[in-house]
Amino acid sequence: MNFFESQLFKDVQTQHIFDDCKTFADATARTSWQSACKHYEQVAPLNQAQLKEFVNAHFITTPLLRMQSEPDIASVKHYINSLWHGLRRAPDKPKADSLLALKHSYIVPGGRFQEIYYWDSYFTALGLMDANKPEIVEDMLQNFIDLINDYGCIPNGNRSYYLSRSQPPILALMVE
Known part of the structure; x- marks a missing residue:
């Protein structure tokens, strides 16, 4: 099974769990995406709040990279x-x-x-x-x-x- 074709991935994207669709595509599974998808198949369907809780329990998302530059830039x-x-x-x-x-x-x-x-x-x-x-x-x-x-x-x-x-x-x- 391909993660991006899984029901979990489709549900997260269609229910707009994240503001940016790239966030979940780039998430890291806490154990493996295969086990998360298998577990999801056992508990689905979930409402948006439950799905968000499920995703947070099984995946780690990376926050946006915010850059700090030096305060006094000469050029x-x-x-x-x-x-x-x-x-x-x-x-x-x-x-x-x-x-x-x-x-x-x-x-x-x-x-x-x-x-x-x-x-x-x-x-x-x-x-x-x-x-x-x-x-x-x-x-x-x-x-x-x-x-x-x-x-x-x-x-x-x-x-x-x-x-x-x-x-x-x-x-x-x-x-x-």
């Missing part, structure tokens, strides 16, 4: 450079969620987007090179090569629900 470049640390992610450990674990560090866009995005990464790489951070760009390139080796393509982002789509091919531009 746009200085402001951008002050944000890199908060947007950088260490290599992932596989969890019971939709994230495709990456073996090297990477930069996320922030806010509700807490995974690497293929197209965005090209522009991120330009900024990182300007900030003299080529090691992060190299890590991101290695992640994309790993995704090709593991899945046969570079998905839109490193989430399992992006495996069926990609973005314009910019890997060669990033290598350059």
Whole structure:
């Protein structure tokens, strides 16, 4: 069974348990999504309040990433450079969620987007090179090569629900 085709996933999305439909798609199961779905099949249907309680008991959601920049920013470049640390992610450990674990560090866009995005990464790489951070760009390139080796393509982002789509091919531009 695919989590995104489960009755639990459909009910959470159609009952609007969260303000943002990406929240539940990115949630981490406390044990496994399979066991949560199986348990849900035994207790469903639930009203909205009960469903929210069920989801909170079986899943962990990630709050939006809120960035703090340095208070006295002298220039746009200085402001951008002050944000890199908060947007950088260490290599992932596989969890019971939709994230495709990456073996090297990477930069996320922030806010509700807490995974690497293929197209965005090209522009991120330009900024990182300007900030003299080529090691992060190299890590991101290695992640994309790993995704090709593991899945046969570079998905839109490193989430399992992006495996069926990609973005314009910019890997060669990033290598350059």
